[in-house]
Amino acid sequence: MAKDVSIEQRRKARVRKAIRERAYGRPRLSVFRSSKQIYxxxxxxxxxxxLVSASSxxxxxxxxxxxxxxxxxxxxVGKLLAARATAKGVTQVVFDRGAYMYHGRVKALADGAREGGLQF
Known part of the structure; x- marks a missing residue:
């Protein structure tokens, strides 16, 4: 019997695999977006x-x-995360959007993190 894996889980695994291949030892900035909050x-x-976390x-x-x-x-949240990361000495990360498309709230979080000083 075949394993029932959703499209979102396959996309998330595919994105995470690509990130691991290109990370070169950098930490991963992971995003979780719910209907009411963002983490x-x-x-x-x-x-x-x-290492660091922030949420709404x-x-x-x-x-x-x-x-x-x-x-x-x-x-x-992106700016707050960047401020906490730079205080811990983290300046370069790899962005992990998970199964979410890179637009809207996910893109805004990434832009806020970049404005705060993170490089990815």
């Missing part, structure tokens, strides 16, 4: 550790943002 974390795959559900972001599900919130 991002920088992961060191060699050691299996999360954090208290400081909840108070300043109208909602966590728009482009403005994603840009704020």
């Amino acid at each position: 991002a974390q920088i992961i060191d795959d060699e050691n299996g550790q999360t 559900i954090e208290k400081e972001n909840r108070e300043s943002l109208k909602t966590g599900a728009n482009v403005d919130a994603a840009k704020v």
